Amino acid sequence: MKDILFRLPEIYRAAEERYNEIKETGGGDVFRTVETFAGGGENCLVRGDNLRYMAELLRSGYAGKIDMIYADPPFFSKSDYTINVKVGKQKGKLTLARNHAFTDRWKDGMAEYLENIALAMMLMKDLLSETGTIFVHLDWHSSHYLKVILDQVFGEKNFINEIVWTYKSGGASKRTFARKHDVLLFYAKSKGYYFQVQEEKSYNRDLKPYRFKGVREYRDEIGWYTLVSMKDVWQIDMVGRTSSERTGYATQKPEALLKRILDSVTREGDLCADFYCGSGTLGAVCEKTGRRYLLCDNSAPAVMTAHKRLVQLGSPHELTEEEGAGDDNLHVQVSLDKMEGVLDNTVISLTGLNYGDPEALGIDEKNLALLDTVVEYHYDELIEYWCIDPDYDGRTVRPKLWRCRDKKGIDIAMNLPSKQLKNPAVKVIDVFGNEYIYTKT
Ligand SMILES: C[S@@+](CC[C@H](N)C(=O)[O-])C[C@H]1O[C@@H](n2cnc3c(N)ncnc32)[C@H](O)[C@@H]1O
Numbered sequence: 001m002k003d004i005l006f007r008l009p010e011i012y013r014a015a016e017e018r019y020n021e022i023k024e025t026g027g028g029d030v031f032r033t034v035e036t037f038a039g040g041g042e043n044c045l046v047r048g049d050n051l052r053y054m055a056e057l058l059r060s061g062y063a064g065k066i067d068m069i070y071a072d073p074p075f076f077s078k079s080d081y082t083i084n085v086k087v088g089k090q091k092g093k094l095t096l097a098r099n100h101a102f103t104d105r106w107k108d109g110m111a112e113y114l115e116n117i118a119l120a121m122m123l124m125k126d127l128l129s130e131t132g133t134i135f136v137h138l139d140w141h142s143s144h145y146l147k148v149i150l151d152q153v154f155g156e157k158n159f160i161n162e163i164v165w166t167y168k169s170g171g172a173s174k175r176t177f178a179r180k181h182d183v184l185l186f187y188a189k190s191k192g193y194y195f196q197v198q199e200e201k202s203y204n205r206d207l208k209p210y211r212f213k214g215v216r217e218y219r220d221e222i223g224w225y226t227l228v229s230m231k232d233v234w235q236i237d238m239v240g241r242t243s244s245e246r247t248g249y250a251t252q253k254p255e256a257l258l259k260r261i262l263d264s265v266t267r268e269g270d271l272c273a274d275f276y277c278g279s280g281t282l283g284a285v286c287e288k289t290g291r292r293y294l295l296c297d298n299s300a301p302a303v304m305t306a307h308k309r310l311v312q313l314g315s316p317h318e319l320t321e322e323e324g325a326g327d328d329n330l331h332v333q334v335s336l337d338k339m340e341g342v343l344d345n346t347v348i349s350l351t352g353l354n355y356g357d358p359e360a361l362g363i364d365e366k367n368l369a370l371l372d373t374v375v376e377y378h379y380d381e382l383i384e385y386w387c388i389d390p391d392y393d394g395r396t397v398r399p400k401l402w403r404c405r406d407k408k409g410i411d412i413a414m415n416l417p418s419k420q421l422k423n424p425a426v427k428v429i430d431v432f433g434n435e436y437i438y439t440k441t
Helices: 004-025 050-059 109-127 143-154 255-265 281-289 300-312 365-377
Strands: 031-037 044-047 066-071 084-087 092-095 128-138 159-166 181-188 199-203 224-229 233-235 271-274 292-297 317-322 330-339 345-355 383-389 401-404 413-417 425-430 435-439
Touching: 004 050, 004 109, 004 143, 031 050, 031 300, 044 300, 050 109, 050 292, 066 109, 066 255, 109 128, 109 143, 128 143, 128 159, 143 159, 143 181, 255 281, 271 281, 281 292, 281 300, 292 300, 300 317, 300 383, 300 401, 300 425, 330 425, 330 435, 345 365, 345 383, 345 425, 401 413
Parallel strands: 044 292, 044 317, 066 128, 066 271, 159 233, 271 292
Antiparallel strands: 031 317, 084 092, 128 181, 159 181, 199 224, 330 345, 345 413, 383 401, 383 425, 425 435
16 A cells, blocks of 8 residues: 555556446446336436446447436445344344445455546546536545546546535544544536535524625524535535434435535436445435436345335336346245135235245354244245236336335235236345246246
């Protein structure tokens, strides 16, 4: 690490070489739409490597088409991020180890990390529209090195702001000031970028009115204030333990942070992207504010979390997977029981579940034993999302009915008029992000 300053040119050139190669040969027909939720449309959630996905977007006409990119990559924290799966009825806790939601460890250290992020940024620049902007979310681990690299990729003159996002949560050390901020490096593609000034409250001294001529003053429960242009230090709470936003995904960012970005640099209908989407925060905020989105993550638990979050919001989207991203470890038993008579419905119910190779889940031994019990008696606790496509075309599931796990649990039976069931498929996603598609044939 100590010679990293002198290696920056070499790191940059290596990224450029890979960039040229990826642009020529990357992408290809390796992405497949596996589910079209509520009609799909242009919104897309992709499970796969973001470099290949961006190359594919560039090949398929998306160069210069994205209005805003939010990039929240690993920070070079040298940590693994896990998801805890709580199995309610068992009062136990399955702690996954496959688990890492994702790893932020780099075999060749900072040089490897910087080369990867530099390469991703080069592709993102090509995808940005002329009026577009990018926010790169980092912290003290690497923001200083990446500032130098981003100046080179986007052009020093296109650097707009260093935003400090400050929060209260998290621990503190006895040997440092408590580390309570992240950094967002904000760049534009060109000087014609779209920007809408936001305002914030600025409380008067002593909270009393100034009564200056021509200055509008307001009052709230704290006291008197004026409205000023928003500053580059943002105090926004992290997603707390009891927050309704909380998905359980490590590193989840607050919707309020993304909302502020979207309000500042996008308009309704704009296309926004997040190629390190984690739990899908950007997608959720786009859905709530009328923007379109492209999301990507290479972690199965991340994509499962984001998909479920978007389904719960009723957000139309395509779920796309890179070839080889899925596995066939999960098996689910399904029953289709016809209810003759007045209703003439078919009740479709999930009746059991097992794993081809439970050890591949990466759970430690203690929890593996617990998993056995859960699979036998409480298999429903392992189901996060399931849906029914009454007329499956063998490629893409188009859900007609669906269920997501919430605090109360999940329904494991749904019914449909029998005459609608032409070629039924039942798709199930478990708490680990594994998928299974049941078809009658
Ligand atoms: C800091 S988290 C993002 C959290 C997200 N902003 C949220 O609100 O939940 C970084 C994410 O980048 C993903 N990631 C890392 N490298 C990737 C790659 N090459 N392709 C796609 N996703 C990647 C990780 O799986 C992880 O979910």
